[in-house]
Amino acid sequence: MLLRPMMPTDETLEDLGWDDYFGAQLSDEDARDCHPVRVMSVHRGKIAVAGAGARHIVTPYIAGAQPTDDHPTVGDWVLIDTYTGLPVRVLHRKNLFKRRAPGDPRREQMIAANVDTVFLVASCNEDFSVARLERYLVLAHDVGVTPVVVLTKADLAETPETYAAAARAIEPGLRVEIVNGRDPAAVTGLADWCGPGQTVAFLGSSGVGKSTLVNSLRGSDSIATQPIRANDSTGRHTTTVREMHRLAQGGWLLDTPGMRELQLADAATGIAEIFDDFASAAEACRFSDCSHGVEPGCAVQAAIATGELTKTRFDRWQKLGAEERAATAKPTKRRSR
Ligand SMILES: Nc1nc2c(ncn2[C@@H]2O[C@H](COP(=O)(O)OP(=O)(O)OP(=O)(O)O)[C@@H](O)[C@H]2O)c(=O)[nH]1
Ligand SMILES: [Zn+2]
Numbered sequence: 567m568l569l570r571p572m573m574p575t576d577e578t579l580e581d582l583g584w585d586d587y588f589g590a591q592l593s594d595e596d597a598r599d600c601h602p603v604r605v606m607s608v609h610r611g612k613i614a615v616a617g618a619g620a621r622h623i624v625t626p627y628i629a630g631a632q633p634t635d636d637h638p639t640v641g642d643w644v645l646i647d648t649y650t651g652l653p654v655r656v657l658h659r660k661n662l663f664k665r666r667a668p669g670d671p672r673r674e675q676m677i678a679a680n681v682d683t684v685f686l687v688a689s690c691n692e693d694f695s696v697a698r699l700e701r702y703l704v705l706a707h708d709v710g711v712t713p714v715v716v717l718t719k720a721d722l723a724e725t726p727e728t729y730a731a732a733a734r735a736i737e738p739g740l741r742v743e744i745v746n747g748r749d750p751a752a753v754t755g756l757a758d759w760c761g762p763g764q765t766v767a768f769l770g771s772s773g774v775g776k777s778t779l780v781n782s783l784r785g786s787d788s789i790a791t792q793p794i795r796a797n798d799s800t801g802r803h804t805t806t807v808r809e810m811h812r813l814a815q816g817g818w819l820l821d822t823p824g825m826r827e828l829q830l831a832d833a834a835t836g837i838a839e840i841f842d843d844f845a846s847a848a849e850a851c852r853f854s855d856c857s858h859g860v861e862p863g864c865a866v867q868a869a870i871a872t873g874e875l876t877k878t879r880f881d882r883w884q885k886l887g888a889e890e891r892a893a894t895a896k897p898t899k900r901r902s903r
Pocket of ligand 2: 851852857858861863864865
């Protein structure tokens with residue numbers, strides 16, 4: 567089967583996000599016999615890919631690929647054999663978003679690969695929650711993607727700066743941008759991350775304005791947005807396509823339904839990073855399995871007493887830890903009849 571050019575483009579590999587990280591993975595043989603393509607979308611039994619100057623449809627099956635992770639997902643770079651048109655291997659990823667497969671918590675499902683920046687979207691209204699942003703930060707750190715907090719609906723808030731200050735306080739150096747997602751001019755604040763070759767993804771709960779932002783960034787209105795339901799602010803899921811979208815600034819948006827349903831999974835390292843002050847205080851507790859409650863010699867409680875650590879952050883640290891343990895707990899054995 568020869569590689570059929572489906573659609574000629576003027577895209578270079580660099581436009582698509584190719585850089586030295588991937589280039590360094592090619593042997594001389596690879597460079598001679600194969601060419602790299604990026605996975606734009608995944609369908610049943612086929613994947614749409616983009617290479618230098620053309621887009622193609624190829625099979626996702628790679629001979630000999632064993633674990634699921636060896637198979638291509640959206641955002642991946644795949645080597646295609648120039649003579650057979652078949653995929654040879656998936657290049658090592660910069661990062662990979664995964665989630666537990668719905669209905670089977672023991673299986674993991676790949677969601678998106680090679681994301682440069684993840685926009686953590688929250689709105690400047692009563693839905694704003696530091697704890698939720700922290701969860702997303704944990705996830706971003708865990709996956710190894712640079713997070714940028716985007717606060718939407720600034721036009722509806724009297725003092726959007728108070729929300730921004732609360733977000734900035736979560737982590738030193740955290741980038742926080744305030745936008746009116748409906749105003750295409752206002753999203754220019756996000757341009758730094760959306761230029762040629764850059765890949766972004768969005769995380770945030772339903773109704774915070776992700777689709778609206780995406781439309782403003784794409785310079786089109788091609789993702790349907792629906793008005794929020796009148797008596798709750800949960801919004802609706804309006805995005806069903808699973809693919810990479812070209813942004814007006816030249817970059818790529820990786821938008822998959824899975825991204826929208828991501829949960830905190832296997833995020834232990836991430837939690838330790840966001841709460842490194844708590845993690846290091848806990849090392850001084852008298853008991854190694856201290857629950858930081860009423861035990862004698864608890865260094866965490868001591869630090870809270872002196873004001874060195876805060877009780878509110880302690881509560882969030884405990885809550886995230888408990889959620890994480892619940893999420894990774896082995897299913898309890900069913901009693902036999
Ligand atoms: N005033 C104002 N309204 C906004 C802004 N961003 C989004 N909205 C509105 O908020 C509602 C929800 O926005 P969506 O973009 O659909 O939210 P979403 O995060 O994509 O929601 P899901 O698709 O459910 O994940 C829509 O009515 C938008 O028009 C903003 O910055 N300012
Ligand atoms: Zn303790």
